[in-house]
Amino acid sequence: MALVAIAWLAAPRPAEAEESLHSYAIVGDAIPEPLTGANGDAAHGRALVVERASTCILCHGGPFPEQKFQGDLAPNLSGSGNRWSEGQLRLRLVDASRLNAATIMPSYYRVDGFDRVGNAWRGKPILSAEQIEDIVAYLVTLRD
Template identity: 75%
Template sequence: MATMSVLPAVTRAQELKPYAVVGDGIPTSLTGAPGEASRGRALVVERSSTCILCHSGPFPETKFQGDLAPSLAGAGNRWSASQLRLRLVDASRLNPATIMPSYYRVDGLDRVGRAWRDKPILSAEQIEDIVAFLSAQRE
């Protein structure tokens, strides 16, 4: 029997941490500390995070990876940690027509599911974990 886990919902009590966009990135960690790459990898392959639904990557154990977005293999060669962080926080700042969710934004969004209203999809710590994982992908 297959099991499906769901990412823990970030609560309103976990307010968004302030950040500054500089150019095409967010140069400073949302938490003030680097993330943990192994936790980031686990989040990326977890279907409820939605990453793997659109992206493929170096995940041989994961079937049915997406092909709508760039492969995550070699992401650390293509984008800096700063650029990756902004893409996760709010990709629409770089491409208003993107289908990538804004994982760390709550205002100005359309068609947000009831469970996610007024809450970011990922916490600041989860964003940093994914940034750590993707930055290490040097193909």
């Protein structure tokens, strides 16, 4: 019973219910403006990236020496700030399928067009707009 409770607590959770998703405009291959109207917190963004519940580190490796078993299914996050602009990173987090329909990257801030969604996730983004901005703020600092 205790193991079930621990597994439940460790499982990823949908972002807190928001009144509605923040609107955004896609320009080319980017969402140039922050979803929240403000830049995020890079330190909180790093914590989200390495937290296995948010899934980043399950697929991506990066400059996280304290983390064992980093992913290798997706691009290494080292140098993300050199490869992509803030807006490009934002779109990749919000809905990477807009750039590549066959991507395995989850759409972290999309709630429509999915066929099989668990009840706990239905109508809710995986990450909140604030969490997206925090992760973007961290990823743009990765220059090496």
